[in-house]
Amino acid sequence: MGKGYVLDADAAVLYEAQKVPAIFAPLAAATLAAVAPSAGATLLDLACGTGILARTARRRLGSAARVVGLDLSAAMIEVAAGVDDPAAGACEWVVGSALALPFADASFSDVLCQQGMQYVPDVEAAAAEIHRVLKPGGRVALTVWGPPNLFFTATAAALERHAGPEIARDWLSPFDFDGRSVLPAALLAAGFGTIETAPLVVERVMALPEISFPAEILSNPIGPKVAALGEDVLPRVVADAAPAVARHVAGDRVVMPQEALIVTATHA
Numbered sequence: 001m002g003k004g005y006v007l008d009a010d011a012a013v014l015y016e017a018q019k020v021p022a023i024f025a026p027l028a029a030a031t032l033a034a035v036a037p038s039a040g041a042t043l044l045d046l047a048c049g050t051g052i053l054a055r056t057a058r059r060r061l062g063s064a065a066r067v068v069g070l071d072l073s074a075a076m077i078e079v080a081a082g083v084d085d086p087a088a089g090a091c092e093w094v095v096g097s098a099l100a101l102p103f104a105d106a107s108f109s110d111v112l113c114q115q116g117m118q119y120v121p122d123v124e125a126a127a128a129e130i131h132r133v134l135k136p137g138g139r140v141a142l143t144v145w146g147p148p149n150l151f152f153t154a155t156a157a158a159l160e161r162h163a164g165p166e167i168a169r170d171w172l173s174p175f176d177f178d179g180r181s182v183l184p185a186a187l188l189a190a191g192f193g194t195i196e197t198a199p200l201v202v203e204r205v206m207a208l209p210e211i212s213f214p215a216e217i218l219s220n221p222i223g224p225k226v227a228a229l230g231e232d233v234l235p236r237v238v239a240d241a242a243p244a245v246a247r248h249v250a251g252d253r254v255v256m257p258q259e260a261l262i263v264t265a266t267h268a
């Protein structure tokens with residue numbers, strides 16, 4: 001199982017509705033702009049979740065490309081395959097593990113993984129699998145988050161007060177990964193060359209806190225634990241965290257930057 005990011009079917013639907021437009025779609029656009037795969041690419045979106053990076057790639061690259069999305073979670077893949085978008089219908093969707101990719105050697109020109117490597121239990125093994133399925137000269141691009149932004153830190157403080165320190169810690173776990181050192185080392189050990197690390201800053205755009213904060217929490221692995229504490233807990237967390245982001249409210253939106261890291265390498 002993935003360490004720390006397992007969503008049930010309801011949360012996977014909410015993930016697509018809330019987190020994808022808020023942050024994962026902007027990150028997918030920024031990642032594809034940075035990597036610029038060619039029109040005839042064979043591209044794997046590894047740990048694809050509900051498939052936003054694969055769909056965005058399919059739209060950019062057109063019908064000459066082959067785009068495959070793979071995720072450990074059958075619930076995420078079910079949502080990915082069912083998204084009402086022709087680009088989703090033009091991708092292949094596979095349930096599988098980053099540690100044992102169900103593809104032949106040298107199947108892909110590009111392997112992209114957006115916010116997935118921090119949950120893989122053995123990063124070196126995943127890097128070796130990525131190397132195996134890439135063609136010679138192929139490219140890998142991995143993104144992970146930088147430090148949490150104010151939305152995450154303010155919500156963590158509110159969670160600690162109303163839901164306890166363990167849930168607050170889990171909320172911040174996507175940021176608790178030293179990608180800057182772990183990822184280049186794993187890629188080097190797997191045989192990759194030309195390893196580069198760069199910052200990637202994207203705008204998180206959400207509805208006003210009373211709408212978006214509950215959806216963010218419920219589409220996170222901590223959601224069921226917060227809900228189980230009683231129906232008054234989530235509104236208290238939201239009311240406590242919301243004032244901290246007041247300066248980022250623009251009309252009916254909350255807009256704030258979120259820092260990520262992109263690590264790229266070439267199949268040597």
Ligand SMILES: C[S@@+](CC[C@H](N)C(=O)[O-])C[C@H]1O[C@@H](n2cnc3c(N)ncnc32)[C@H](O)[C@@H]1O
Nearest residue numbers: 002024047048049071072073097098114116119
């Ligand atoms: C934060 S989500 C990111 C999903 C997607 N890349 C996106 O941008 O929306 C992390 C994803 O990693 C997947 N995951 C965790 N461990 C995995 C593994 N060992 N192999 C494949 N996918 C995994 C989870 O199921 C989850 O969908």
